[in-house]
Amino acid sequence: MRRMTARPANTHQAHLLRLLRDGGRSSRAELGERIQLSRSKLAVEIDRLLETGLVATDGFAASRGGRRSHSVRLAPGLRFLGVDIGATSIDVAVTNGELEVLGHLNDSTDVKDGPVAVFEQVLAMAEKLKESGLAEGFDGVGIGVPGPVRFPEGVPVAPPIMPGWDGFPVREALSQEFGCSVMVDNDVNLMGLGEQHAGVARSVADFLCVKIGTGIGCGIIVGGQVYRGVTGCAGDIGHIQVDPQGRLCACGNRGCLEAHFSGAALARDAEEAAHSGRSAHLAVRLEASGRLTSADLAAAAAAGDPVALDMARTGGERVGQVIAGLVSFFNPGMVVIGGGVTGLGHTLLASVRSQVYRRSLPLATGNLPIVLGELGGMAGVIGATRLISDHLFSPA
C-alpha cells in the first residue's frame, strides 16, 4: 500500500483531521458543529481532504431525525508507530489514525548500549509488527527517549543516563530508516501527552505528570500543550534537593530526590534490606531472582511486608515534598503519577497526597486530584503517536 504523503494544506484541514482523530468517524454536520467554519467552506475542505486521500468516506451516519448524512473518517490505512525507549526496556506500538493501539510489543534492552544497537532492536520490533499484518508501513513515527532532547531537531543533548546518545541525530536517522516523518521527545513529556489524550487527564489543560522509573522526571502540560522550556529540559526534577543532609547523588550533590527514591535507588535499598535480614520477604525474592527491582518491592508491599511498606511510605513522602513544591509553584489542575514504581500504588499515593495537602495552599489543593496514570506502560507509546500525529496533522 502506498503511504500517505499528503499533509493538510491549511489550519482548517489540520483542525478537521484532529477532530476526526479524536472524535472518530463523523458526519459533515457533526464536524460543522465542532468547527468554526461555514458549511460551504467546510464542504470544500472535506472534499479536498478526500481528494488527497487523507480521509475517506465511511458509509452513512446514524440519522438524527432527517436526511441521513455520509460519514467521513481518517484514511483507514493510516498507521503510526509509537516507540518508548526506557532505560531498561523498549515499548513499540502501532496505531491507526485514531491512535487506537492495534499491536504492542515490549522488549528489554540496555540504553547504555548506544543508539545504534537500540535502534536495531526497535527496527526489528517494528518489522515484527509489520509481519503480523498490522501495517504495511508507517505514516509517522514518534519516539520517546529517557533524557533531554533538543526538540526541533530531535537530538538528545547531554543525557545523563544515555552515554553515547549525546548529539546522535535520532530524528534524521530514523526518518531515513522508516521513510517517514519522525518526532523525538523526552519520554516523560510523551507520557503526559498520552495520559492527556487517552488517560486520566483527558480534558485537563494544565497538569503535571510525574514519572518515577529508573530516574524521575515531570511532564508539564500548559494550555493543553507540552511545555519544554527554553532549552528543552523543563521537568528535570530528579535532582531537586529533598534533604540538605541526604545521600550523596551521582550528580555530585547531596539529597537529590533521585538518590532517595527512584527505581534504581529503591532496588538498591531493597537488596540492602534483604541482605541485612530486615525483610525476610525481600530476602526470599532476592534468593529467587538474584536481583531486586521496584516490581519486587511492589510485590512485597502488596504482601504486607513492613519494610517494603515503610520504604514506599518514606519514599512517597520525599516525592510528595517535591510535588508539594511544584504544586505551590505551578498550581496545576491535576497531578498524574506514573512509571515503574506505580506498583506501590496506594501506599505511595497516600503519602504523596498527605504531603501535598499539608504543605501547599488550600487554594491550590482544594480541587486537585493526585492520581495514578491510567495507561500504565502504554502511556508513552500512545503519547508518541499523539506527538507525531499532531505534527502531521498541522499545516506543512
Next chain:
Amino acid sequence: MRRMTARPANTHQAHLLRLLRDGGRSSRAELGERIQLSRSKLAVEIDRLLETGLVATDGFAASRGGRRSHSVRLAPGLRFLGVDIGATSIDVAVTNGELEVLGHLNDSTDVKDGPVAVFEQVLAMAEKLKESGLAEGFDGVGIGVPGPVRFPEGVPVAPPIMPGWDGFPVREALSQEFGCSVMVDNDVNLMGLGEQHAGVARSVADFLCVKIGTGIGCGIIVGGQVYRGVTGCAGDIGHIQVDPQGRLCACGNRGCLEAHFSGAALARDAEEAAHSGRSAHLAVRLEASGRLTSADLAAAAAAGDPVALDMARTGGERVGQVIAGLVSFFNPGMVVIGGGVTGLGHTLLASVRSQVYRRSLPLATGNLPIVLGELGGMAGVIGATRLISDHLFSPA
C-alpha cells in the same frame, strides 16, 4: 477632559494600539511593516481609530528618503493609573498611553487595616496626582495586591497576610470609584509584567520573577504571558521547604523558605543579632531607629558588617536552593530577582547563582541570566498599567 470610552473593535485595531503603545509614534508605513495587513485595510482601521479618538495624528515622521509620512500616536490624553499595594507601602503612578511614568507617589501603609482604609489612601494619592496636573481622570487602573487573586473577577482569595481582604470585590468597587476599567492581580505577577515591558526581561518570553519582600513569591511568564495556574495562585513559593529540620513557620510546617529568608524573617534575625551583640553595626542602627528592616541589613552589608554579609549569603543559598529547583523544573530563559531585599545586591546574587549553577543541569543553566530587576520599586506599578492597557487594548 472627556475620558476615552471607546475600545478597539477588532483584533487588528487592538494590535495597532499595542504597537503604538510599545513602539511610540509611528508612520502608517512603519505600522504596515510590523503588522500582517494590507495597506488598504490598514488605512481603514487607522482611520476608524482616529475617528473614535483612540489615536491622534502627530505631525510628520522623519523622512526615510521619500515623501514624508504623517505620524500617528495614541491619544495624548490617555492616562493609566498603576497601583502597587505592598504589605507596608503603597506605590501609585500615572502614565500616558505609552506607559511612560508621568508621576509617582509612595506612601507607607498597613495592609492589615483592610481594604476600605487602604483604598481611601489610594484614592487620596490618585487625587493628589490629578491635582498636580498630570491627569484629569484615568482611562484604566491596574492594581497589584500581595496575595492570590481570582483574576477574572478581580477578587483576593484567602490571602494569608491580608486579613479582611478575602472576597472583597476590589475590581468592582474601584471600577465604580474611578469610573473606568480596573484589573487586579497579584503584585508578583505585575512585577514580572513590568520587568518584561520596560525592564531586564524585554524580549524574554519565558522567565521567572522572584520577589523577596515581606513574603516571597514568583511571577511566571510563559510565552510572554502571565501564567496564573488553574486557581490563580501559581508562584506561591514562599512555603516550599528548604530544610526538613528548619524553623517553624507561621503556616504550621517546618523549614519554609519564607521562615528563613524574607523581609520579615531577616528583620527579626537582624534585631536578634543586634541584641545579642554579635553585630555592633546593627546594634547602632537598632539604637537609632528602634526597629530594623531589610534596608538596615542591606546598609550593614554594604558597610562590610560580617554578620550582615553572612545573613545575606546564607539567605541567598536558601533562595538559590529553591530557585535551582524551579530552574530544573521550568527551564526558564531568565530569572529576575526583585523586591525589598534586593538591597543586598551582589552578595545575595552571588550565592543564588552559585546554588543554581551547582544544582541544575548545565543544559538549563548554560545560558541563564540570573539578574536583579531593573525597575526597582517601579516594576509593580508599570506592570499594573501594562495589565490594564493589555486589557483595554484588546477587542471588547
Next chain:
DNA sequence: GTAACTTTCGCCAACCAGAGGACGAAGCAC
C-alpha cells in the same frame, strides 16, 4: 539648480475567499 530616483499615500479596479441564505433531496413520524 535641475533631473532622476525613492518613498509614501490615497484611490481604484480586479480578484478571491468565505459567510450565509435559498432550495431541493432525503429521511422520519404520524
Next chain:
DNA sequence: GTGCTTCGTCCTCTGGTTGGCGAAAGTTAC
C-alpha cells in the same frame, strides 16, 4: 400521503487582498 427535520449544494454578497497608478515630497547625482 403530509408535514417536519436534516443534509448538502448552489448562489449571491460582502469584506479584504493585491496590484497598479499618479501625486506629493523628499534625497541624490550631476
